[in-house]
Amino acid sequence: SMIERLADDHQRALRLAEVVAERFPDAGLSPADVRTNCVTFAPRDPQRVLEHLRGEGVLAGTIAPGIVRLMTHHDITDDGLARATSALRTA
Secondary structure, X not given: OOHHHHHXXXXXXXXXXXXXXXXXXXXXXXHHHOOOOEEEEOOOOHHXXXXXXXXXXXXXXXXXXXXXXXXXXXXXXXXXXXXXXXXXXXX
16 A cells, blocks of 8 residues: 555665765665665664664664664655654764
């Protein structure tokens, strides 16, 4: 039922990927490779990044040791995206 919204989710994920690539240039993420609503990257201290994001009200997790995952979906609004990008910039 959310198929028509997928393009929005993918666009928001691309924006997250751009900010991640700026903030964590050595984390192995190229925004050009993000084609879905999933953004994964390997920051030097993933636990610290996750704690910072959580403190800013942004939920994230890991999908493997050292690999942080961010997801966009129908619950993520433009305001939520702004909160996430701001938190990533200060992580």
